[in-house]
Amino acid sequence: MVERDERELVRTLAQLLGRRAAAQIGDDVATLDLESGRYAVTVDSQIAGVHFPGDLDAATLARRLLAVNLSDLAAAGIDPALEIFGLCTLAAPRDFDHRRFFAALGTAAETSGLVIVGGDLAACPTLTTTLTLIGHYGAGTRPLLRSRAREGDGLWLGGTIGESALGRHLLAAGARWTPGGAHLDGLPAGSWPGAESAIRRHLCPRPQMALGHWLAQRPRAAALDLSDGLALDLHRLLDASGVAAQLVAEELPIPTSVFDLAPQLDLEPLDLALSGGEDYVLLFALPEGEEPPADFQAHSIGRVVPGRGATLAQGGNWRQLPAVGWDHLVDSGP
Amino acid sequence: MVERDERELVRTLAQLLGRRAAAQIGDDVATLDLESGRYAVTVDSQIAGVHFPGDLDAATLARRLLAVNLSDLAAAGIDPALEIFGLCTLAAPRDFDHRRFFAALGTAAETSGLVIVGGDLAACPTLTTTLTLIGHYGAGTRPLLRSRAREGDGLWLGGTIGESALGRHLLAAGARWTPGGAHLDGLPAGSWPGAESAIRRHLCPRPQMALGHWLAQRPRAAALDLSDGLALDLHRLLDASGVAAQLVAEELPIPTSVFDLAPQLDLEPLDLALSGGEDYVLLFALPEGEEPPADFQAHSIGRVVPGRGATLAQGGNWRQLPAVGWDHLVDSGP
Numbered sequence: 137m138v139e140r141d142e143r144e145l146v147r148t149l150a151q152l153l154g155r156r157a158a159a160q161i162g163d164d165v166a167t168l169d170l171e172s173g174r175y176a177v178t179v180d181s182q183i184a185g186v187h188f189p190g191d192l193d194a195a196t197l198a199r200r201l202l203a204v205n206l207s208d209l210a211a212a213g214i215d216p217a218l219e220i221f222g223l224c225t226l227a228a229p230r231d232f233d234h235r236r237f238f239a240a241l242g243t244a245a246e247t248s249g250l251v252i253v254g255g256d257l258a259a260c261p262t263l264t265t266t267l268t269l270i271g272h273y274g275a276g277t278r279p280l281l282r283s284r285a286r287e288g289d290g291l292w293l294g295g296t297i298g299e300s301a302l303g304r305h306l307l308a309a310g311a312r313w314t315p316g317g318a319h320l321d322g323l324p325a326g327s328w329p330g331a332e333s334a335i336r337r338h339l340c341p342r343p344q345m346a347l348g349h350w351l352a353q354r355p356r357a358a359a360l361d362l363s364d365g366l367a368l369d370l371h372r373l374l375d376a377s378g379v380a381a382q383l384v385a386e387e388l389p390i391p392t393s394v395f396d397l398a399p400q401l402d403l404e405p406l407d408l409a410l411s412g413g414e415d416y417v418l419l420f421a422l423p424e425g426e427e428p429p430a431d432f433q434a435h436s437i438g439r440v441v442p443g444r445g446a447t448l449a450q451g452g453n454w455r456q457l458p459a460v461g462w463d464h465l466v467d468s469g470p
Numbered sequence: 471m472v473e474r475d476e477r478e479l480v481r482t483l484a485q486l487l488g489r490r491a492a493a494q495i496g497d498d499v500a501t502l503d504l505e506s507g508r509y510a511v512t513v514d515s516q517i518a519g520v521h522f523p524g525d526l527d528a529a530t531l532a533r534r535l536l537a538v539n540l541s542d543l544a545a546a547g548i549d550p551a552l553e554i555f556g557l558c559t560l561a562a563p564r565d566f567d568h569r570r571f572f573a574a575l576g577t578a579a580e581t582s583g584l585v586i587v588g589g590d591l592a593a594c595p596t597l598t599t600t601l602t603l604i605g606h607y608g609a610g611t612r613p614l615l616r617s618r619a620r621e622g623d624g625l626w627l628g629g630t631i632g633e634s635a636l637g638r639h640l641l642a643a644g645a646r647w648t649p650g651g652a653h654l655d656g657l658p659a660g661s662w663p664g665a666e667s668a669i670r671r672h673l674c675p676r677p678q679m680a681l682g683h684w685l686a687q688r689p690r691a692a693a694l695d696l697s698d699g700l701a702l703d704l705h706r707l708l709d710a711s712g713v714a715a716q717l718v719a720e721e722l723p724i725p726t727s728v729f730d731l732a733p734q735l736d737l738e739p740l741d742l743a744l745s746g747g748e749d750y751v752l753l754f755a756l757p758e759g760e761e762p763p764a765d766f767q768a769h770s771i772g773r774v775v776p777g778r779g780a781t782l783a784q785g786g787n788w789r790q791l792p793a794v795g796w797d798h799l800v801d802s803g804p
Contacts, residue, residue: 164697165510165512171506174501177555212499270511
């Protein structure tokens with residue numbers, strides 16, 4: 137950081153965030169002219185050592201921050217074609233590459249139809265960044281809620297699970313990530329097929345905006361995004377809806393790399409899939425007979441039944457699925 | 471913290487934030503039904519060791535977080551009678567008193583017509599909290615900008631300066647704050663009249679919402695809130711407006727406690743007033759002849775002249791006032 141002070145730095149960074157952002161940033165508040173309607177607002181933090189490795193590349197961190205926050209808006213069903221507004225705080229050690237972070241944030245924001253309109257900078261020994269997003273539902277879209285699942289519904293996942301947690305454990309076990317890709321030479325000797333993909337999946341999740349918006353336009357659907365693992369987040373959906381669920385372990389969409397690599401790290405593949413967390417795919421319920429378009433590559437994983445809680449069949453035996461998952465207040469990252 | 475996990479904690483905290491907040495919090499996004507119009511959005515962080523002492527009482531921290539953020543909305547001129555929405559992130563060590571923090575935030579928010587609609591919790595060794603606020607200008611109010619000062623304007627301060635920085639230095643010198651008040655027995659032997667008031671001023675600033683809204687309804691006014699000290703923030707207003715200013719040191723509203731106590735801490739009273747920072751009063755320019763109502767207890771401090779930069783007369787001698795102030799990226803708190 138060569139800027140003389142915050143004032144110069146803010147000016148530089150506003151340029152990196154794009155022309156429209158630059159026009160807003162600099163005053164202590166941003167001014168938004170909003171149409172009347174329904175908006176979704178959300179905020180999420182990324183903290184070194186909790187949500188990501190402390191030595192993570194600044195550009196990758198910026199993209200991860202945005203993706204994790206957009207995933208919340210995806211689960212709310214906002215219209216991704218409408219403009220989204222963002223405010224970013226960054227508290228970073230003195231040697232942090234602010235330019236690289238904001239250049240990547242600006243590029244990723246532009247791709248997502250998002251304008252960064254404000255923020256706050258500070259020096260802090262623990263790298264901490266937050267993003268607040270304001271999205272517009274648009275006409276004809278009702279907020280997608282987790283409370284609308286009903287008996288008989290099918291349960292679906294918008295993508296695979298367990299791979300992100302595998303990526304986190306690979307980083308903890310010695311793998312490294314640079315902007316060029318994953319470096320596996322720090323891992324124990326052996327074969328690590330699919331490790332790079334898992335690390336990429338962990339660090340660079342892909343928010344399912346189109347799927348969320350499609351769901352919000354159904355007559356009835358329930359959804360949330362998996363941040364803390366299927367077991368815990370499923371219970372959130374079930375509790376909010378007042379229903380129970382039955383799943384079959386063998387039908388869960390778990391990549392082969394999770395089965396191949398988890399044992400090498402002394403981990404259970406099914407544990408990673410159920411409670412590893414940070415999958416950032418949508419979990420949703422649709423009335424029986426309704427199916428998401430094939431383009432979304434969603435997976436049917438079970439069905440909604442009367443009662444409370446969730447049961448899982450594994451090898452033909454049914455057991456209770458406990459509401460246990462990744463907890464940012466209790467667990468620590470790699 | 472006795473809650474089993476984040477899920478239970480969030481439920482408990484939502485109750486502390488009030489009935490309306492509790493209805494929103496729990497989903498990953500909050501839904502806002504907004505009227506069309508102009509909104510002010512802002513975010514600010516409070517970080518232990520940077521913005522406040524690491525052992526600060528959790529309730530005082532919550533009130534300070536809210537006050538500092540509201541001060542930005544005050545400087546924007548929003549209508550404080552209209553509802554304000556807030557999102558709060560808190561990343562705290564495991565022994566932090568979450569209940570005390572959110573109970574105080576809820577009470578202070580209610581007093582300010584603010585509803586906390588969302589947030590994010592995480593564990594973090596460095597106590598860090600952010601607040602995003604969304605305020606509505608309301609009909610007939612234009613955003614108050616720093617760029618509207620013109621030659622001939624009078625320059626005003628909404629309150630006194632230097633006392634907050636004095637309070638920060640008193641804390642660094644050994645004074646302590648508890649919810650009951652200041653404790654001065656850790657300070658060097660001597661007499662410390664006004665020390666408690668200075669510490670309170672530092673920790674519990676009072677955002678000037680009514681003054682900001684009055685200014686925003688003038689035909690023309692320029693304003694910002696003093697967060698980094700008069701010298702630096704004045705230059706921000708002048709640079710944005712393309713004008714210069716003349717001030718007289720002897721006319722600056724500096725409490726007698728600053729003159730009495732600063733020398734005991736080997737500090738220059740005028741340095742504290744000009745660049746100590748965190749005063750959180752409004753600095754504003756009004757056309758010649760216009761005066762704020764006496765109720766606001768504002769102080770005339772100089773005038774706007776053609777040119778660039780600022781000059782200060784002290785003892786009849788004029789000198790350049792450099793744009794130097796409290797910089798959260800460079801300076802560290804006590």
